[in-house]
Amino acid sequence: MTLITDIRLRRILDSRGNPTVEADVVTESGGFGRAAAPSGASTGEYEAVERPPTEAIAAAREHAVPRLVGEAYAGNQREVDSILRAADGTDDFSEIGANSAVAISMAAAKAGADVLGAPLFQHLGGTFRGENFPTPLGNVVGGGEHAADATDIQEFLAAPVGAPSVEDAVFANAAVHAEVADLLEERGHPSGKGDEGAWAPSIDDAEAFEIVDEAVSTVQDEVGFNIGFGLDVAAAEMYDADSETYEYESAGISRDTEEQIEYIADLVEEYDLVYVEDPLDEDDYDAFADLTDEVGDQTLICGDDLFVTNTDRLVDGIDRGAANSILIKPNQIGTLTDAFDAIELATQNGYDSVISHRSGETEDTTIAHLAVATDAPFIKTGAVGGERTAKLNELIRIADDAT
Template sequence: MNSAIRSVHARQLVDCKCRPMVEVDIITEDGFLGRGCAPTGSSVGMFESCVLRDGNPEEYHGMSVHKAVDNVNNIIGPALIGKDVHDQKAIDEIMIELDGTPEKKNLGGNAIYSTSIAAIRAAAECEGMPLYNYIAKGPVKTVPVPSFNVVNGGHYADLTQPFNEYIIMPYGAGTIEKAVEMGINTFQELERVLTKYLGHKPEVAPSYGYAAPSEDPEVILDLMSEAIENCGYSGKIAFALDCASSEMYDRHNDTYLLKGSRVNSRQLIEYAKHLTEKYNFVFIEDLLDEEDWNSYPKAHEAITRTNLLGDDFIVTNMERLKRAYELNALDGFILKPNQVGTITEALQTYDFAMEHGLLATPSGRSGGVIGDIVMDLAVGLQIGFIKNGAPRSGERIDKLNFLMRAADLNEGCKLADISSMLKF
């Protein structure tokens, strides 16, 4: 078998939010195809790998990615011809060296990441197996518990809800099929509960959950609790929260928005602690600003009834995760490979987490894609729970179907037992 790279070709497509993205094909000498594309997020950390866009207002309002495509076709591709797709580390290191910047600003993180995905997918194709089996080096025994982003915060006409995502997780399901059903049933019941509360149907938010009906987090959590109870799932579904607090942080006066008022980090930590004592949370993500290194250890010490995870705070960067670990600032991180820009670097961060008893929680991006590699990583790495998004749009439904399909195709594969990860 000749698994050397014969050709590398990139093109511009669009993601689920109709924003241009890079897609890359790698074909080996024996004709095996690996294809990768780079999703983008709405809540984007300042230390994420660069998404290189053209800035031409005449095309997609400046969002086109022809420069990144050209960088793949004219710079990255020629440098990778003849390299073995099984040597992921070498391929990624070539691209990192070609770019020469920590944030991959020259060639574009979207160009490099799409190529990195294409390489590992081509390697799996050479071996004749699904990518998650290639990552696991054989059959998988579990699939992760999915979570569902059901209410979305942000700025609306009549209110601002500072917390970004209100999430449900069916930790008490016995099978992946039941977990998916519980999430969907609760999401659909929540529409009825919100309609009754609002007097009209809830608005669909940009991330496809329901628009937040209140500035008060407890009002939202109570409505979610009502939907869970109506479905008969009390004691089997818990909450999670993505605060994305950098989005609502004011650096000039060092305050955060909460229920229409500005509060300091100590007050926000106290409020989050109160929430975890009133409700069962699997995790709280990005409680504080991505540069609030002083307050995260205080939050971790104070809040003991849930897992504190870092997303914008860590950006899947091993050095940032190492610093957070040394400060005892977190219980884990959100695994988004496109944040750091290559599969190799993402797996290095994952390995550090596993070696130091930290959680790694894969997540898609709001500008998602069908066939997102984070699902292969989640299943292949045998992770306990993941973030799936709202059960409404195609690329999010694809993630749920992926889990059920993987469980069916791997004999004896079960839903992960996450009881040891819960703190409530």
């Protein structure tokens, strides 16, 4: 029933107005799945390779589609994904493009679910997946590679850890986002938004901390449950390998690795941060380990550019005690199978998985299902904006058993 009988690939628009790859997968019994690849701006050096969509589509049509159509079963995700790897023939999907690979992989999963008549999260996670839902991390202020002339730290993330339901959590993040806008206006910094819908004011990080801290406490008082906040420092983007320093350009501050570790540890203390992503350079496992040693019992230290959803890199991190959490982005590694394997390895070793969007997104909702299917404690997918709310609203529907 789930034998793949057709795969169509096309270029569609992403949220930045760039082209990306969309895949349709059809099965023998009429099952249908459609998925689109997201795209990063602050990409890790060790990510699978995204090719220009026209090239990725041509290469996938030549190498992957003939091996899948009439040969593979959409219900057998591992088979589909291993055929994608074999068809590509490289370690990093540089032949067919990780964008074609991930679009086909996710579309096949949806086609498999469609044949079964099950929601995607249930097809991926099974009946005994558990009953937890992820806490959404909502980007409310940001800069770095996602907005010009804004904060050095890439993302300030509301984290409604005490929310009684997904719906309450999603609305709390939107309320923090709105409160931040009021505070910015009061302080004379009316602002536009960055790529992920976060406010991108022309202020330094110190002021952003004050504003987000205040916004979070105000909304926390209103809703009556605990809301913390966290960061994606995206430190690899500010690291200068020649001088071995982290360059905070808007504040005019330069920190060496020791100073960076102390700075982050102090922020964790001062603001009771619940989450810190990529606080150090993507090559510096030792510094990650030192920071984890210092504050890893109080907060999540998450590796995004450090691990790039790659089990080999995660094994290195586990061996050295670097970080205690991993960001999971299917397009960083190319297939759903690889993403699942990374989550499983993380869970077995006490690392929390945080399922994540990219700064360039589409209406695709696969990551909402992936987070629920794998019982991930967190999902990072913005706070507002159509391509972000597509995932957040899908989470609400999943919790309401309405997908």
